[in-house]
Amino acid sequence: MKTILRTLSILSICICFSCSNAKKNDKTIANADTNSIKKPNVLIILTDQLRTQATGYGGDPNIKTPHIDKLASMSANFKNAVSGMPVCTPFKASLITGQRPLTNGMFMNDVQLDTNAVSMGKIYTNAGYNTGFIGKWHMDGHGRLRFIPPGNRRQGFQFWKANECTHNYNGSVYFDNNDPTPKKWEGYDTFSQTDAAIDFMSAKKDDNNPFLLVLSWGTPHAPYHSAPKKYKDMFLPDSLELRPNIPKNMEKKVRKDLAGYYAHVAAIDDMIAKIMETLKKNNQLDNTIIVFTSDHGDLLGSHGAYKKQQPYDESIRTPMLFYIPESLGIKAGNRNAVFNSEDILPTLLGLSNMPIPESVEGINYTAYLEGKDDTVGKETIITCVQPFGQWNRPKRHGKEYRGLVTQKYTYVKDLEGPWLLFDNDADPYQMNNLVNNKEYTDIQSDLESRLIKRLKANGDEFLPGAHYLEKWNIKVNEEGTVPYRHLN
Template sequence: MASKQQPNIVMIMTDQQRWDTMGSYGNEIIETVNLDALAAEGTVFEHAYTPSPSCIPARASLLSGMDPWHTGILGMGAGQGPMETGFAHTLPGVLADAGYHTQGIGKMHFYPQRSLNGFHHTLLDESGRVEDRNFVSDYQAWFERNKTGPYEFVDHGIHWNSWMARPYHAPEYLHPTNWTVNESIAFIKRRDPRKPFFLKTSFARPHSPFDAPSVYFDLYDRKRMPDPFVGDWAHIHDKPEDAVSPVAWRGVRKPEEVRRARAGYYGLIHHIDHQIGRLIQCLEREGLYDNTMIVFLSDHGDMLGDHNLWRKTYGYEGSAHIPMIVRLPRSYGKAKGRVTEPVTIQDVMPTILDIAGLDIPETVDGRSMKGLMLDAEIADWREYVHGEHCACYSDEQEMHFLTDGKMKYMWFPRLGSEQLFDLQTDPGECRNLADRPEEQRRLQHWRRRLVDILAKRDAGLTDEAELVNQAGKPAIVSPYYKVRVSGAK
């Protein structure tokens, strides 16, 4: 059982925030004062990656500490199904069993949508998703009760997956970002005071719609926004027939449209940062800050026009590289400021349990990052991370990637093509080295690593010597999904 000395845990999660949109990660345009202050007190993980760059598979790995293959969710669509329940162990469930008061606020992306998955209670903002009959999110119901005119929460006219951007159409206090922090503060004040607590504050932004309140949108609309990276290979995604859609996943858009999208996106992050400041101030006023572990991360990023691509599901840096900051309770002393070892979302659950002094379930694939933060010698830390996604919008999107933060290897199973990038000299992934004769040895080295990972699945992705082209073959579906879901019913 938990003791009074065990730390409180606050997990702050953004949706679809790329790694390079914070001052602590080197961005000199965006203002993220509160997150940068948190980074100065804690540990910045420079090479944190999502195991699958889209919402459901990434969040399933966060919830369970398991790799996507073991959660059974390799993406969104293509036979993967919704998240469902049936996990043997979840982070909030283990904490609840140990005596923590657990609360989830904001975007959970569970199915059924009112599933708890170990939380004692949730308050939901599920954007526009209605997957259960008669479901109305807590945020939408609150919006309807508090709006000041005959408008709806979607009356800005922008689709949930659009590249389009405009200022928020309603008063700022009605924005879901404000609601998420309001409810988080309310929980802190009404929690069981005799128990340590686990609070997941999960924002639905900066995921589109790019609808920052005017004060934030206008600030970045006046600034010179960074131009997208466009690689020497990006012409493969210059598809006019795809670009015409307001929810286009690829295609060339006008420079002013790209700049406006980035202004809206940056404005959303600036807005979130201010609201995170409110949450931290609440912890300080309540006398909880010193004994609270704070974990900040995103589920994946957004391409924002890089290489003529939008949204996520890609192994490229804009989509797969995420921000991650961990601030330990004061009793641990000063942790290491920056960690360069490659880490992934599966590592968050074991890290939290380790800091809380709890056993890590055998089902967890991730590893505790506690030693990395406290500058301990970890001789056997992984050399690289693996990520993947099934075909979602197109066969061209099914991919596997490997990276150590210095090199990036990608394989597209249904195209039979590869990419290799030197992230140290080419952080924007603009030069594909895979076809260069002088890079063949390095290419083969990374390819062999992927063969070794995928051979263990016995799913036809390799013949144990080489990768096997999947063009025209049925979608790969993990057997663990059906086992877990059938066991949950």
């Protein structure tokens, strides 16, 4: 139904792979003979609504995440990573296409990604990988509990144990490969999905062909109080230290919800240990690239709000860990570059020594990781095209915005003009809005001009959300949200 600009057909992917001309600038790739190089496995571990600040390595005083922290110590940590459009479906579409939401039309939840998209699954399958997807998909738009049949609606992924979307984490529904009969994960689905991922990877340990696996957990997204009792007992609401940007009148509710949120995170941490132990046991760790990230964060009371979409750090900042085998010659450690959602695919392709299709808009950070290019990662764009759901227009005062995030500042404008300006070094909780502050006139002017330049380069006219809804033929209800319950 939708025609996506700059999207190629599957045949075009094959043509692209045979092309000998490497892409230039940010998307430069090696011209090596890829057939003579052992291809790395790729494992993407995707959480839902895990903010960077809710990890031990991210500085949270309330929780210990020893296994995530250990992974961070072994990885390239993009500490300034953001979700360019901090909502589930837009992030996932950017993850697997390397495109921004206004290019692929995926700027709201519960819409369908073009089945002809040049996607991660198709690219890696074409390159001889065993590809698999386990867990929450949320890119089909046909209803949250509907069967997604094999073919292009699965965007090239071969192995399939997935659901469109559910936040019932105990006995949740999924579909197994080609079987249209709904099944249920046993117990807490984060555990069962991890076991399925371990089975998939273990089955490939003696295979000459590498694997690409996306493990997509639904946690720690709300409901916050459905983790196993073992983990809920680890956190007492009254003992939690709250962020100073939480209003006093919300503290009791936030403490209760944070305790449940942390319980989910602690369970995730144990699953990271299980995955890493399996890779070591299978002798796969030395040839597996691991990406640990999240689709967006969770405000959890900060700035008087919950969930995502808004441009504050608790919403947009995400973990972005790249564990890279030593054989690739890239050192672990913190990286300052501002890394965005659409940058994951081209960076993985660069690390995999594979060509990057012309449809991809993100930056390939391979040369940066190798210490050969320090020109990238100075700034990136954050966007809200059409507010909806938990930040809808009539009830939550949601609004369109475009923002520029640098290594120091966050600058955001809405349709009426400048809205937010934060010095994130001096004000890490973003409690002092500097917009139109006389002392920051020159800085605001510079950020404004840089934002306008980036929007122009991206072809983004920054129009009201209704314009884009009409362009992409997206139907919404009175709250501006795509309805989905009647499709279940």
